[in-house]
Amino acid sequence: MKGLINFISEIRISKTSERESRRVNRELAKIRKKFKFFADGRQADSYQKMKYLCKLMYIYLLGYDINFGHIEAVNMTASSKFLEKQIAYLFISLLCGDESMLRLIVHSLRLDLCSEDNEVVCLALKCIANNFIEELAEDIVNQFFLGNNLVSSDYLRSKATLCLLSLYRRDPSTVPVSIIIPHLFKSLGSLNLGLLSSTLSLLLTLAIDFPDACKACLPKLIHILSERTDKKYIEKNGRAVYINIKILQMIRLYPPLGQLSLY
Missing domain, CATH: 1.25.40 (Serine Threonine Protein Phosphatase 5, Tetratricopeptide repeat)
Structure with missing residues (x-):
């Protein structure tokens, strides 16, 4: 994900916390706008969604509060692609501690437990254990x-x-x-x-x-x-x-x- 790599590089070369904060806030505003476009029915490929979720996780690990992106991750757990499902479960395990939010993925977890792909089953088991x-x-x-x-x-x-x-x-x-x-x-x-x-x-x-x-x-x-x-x-x-x-x-x-x- 080139956009993610570039964003991490820009954060790492920030010489002051103020510059880092401004760069993070610009990125958050951009991601929020993109997610709003997706919610309004604009077409978006899975690559973009995964990239933005990864950026949000990185920003969260830097110590910033993240109060959006959860619904996008919940929806992505129903994906048939392993990488999308993996990032979605990782996002949920890291940022979604709310019980009401976790209940939204119970159906996807039940389906994944019955999957023929062993790695998908393991993802579901890890998510259940972590959360x-x-x-x-x-x-x-x-x-x-x-x-x-x-x-x-x-x-x-x-x-x-x-x-x-x-x-x-x-x-x-x-x-x-x-x-x-x-x-x-x-x-x-x-x-x-x-x-x-x-x-x-x-x-x-x-x-x-x-x-x-x-x-x-x-x-x-x-x-x-x-x-x-x-x-x-x-x-x-x-x-x-x-x-x-x-x-x-x-x-x-x-x-x-x-x-x-x-x-």
């Missing part, structure tokens, strides 16, 4: 952990697990713990390190609040740990020490092994 859109927690559970249309991709399930972890940390009541835990136990058998790591992170958090419900996974964790410390396994797959650390953190929450019936 704490709790009403979509049930959709995530149904699509990635339950139902006939269960997503089989380990990559997507690891992202969904991290999204649930973020929602749980903000408000534990948003995540149906009793339903999720048995499905997390199944994910422990995955050979995908990303899914295994995200599953352990969520289980470790849940075990603090629900120790009895998570206790049943200990035999599986000990089995995984014994395999991962085997010399032949290390030579073939590498050590991935962070997995071992999470397993040990989980085991530490419970009594010594002599007091448990593992097998």
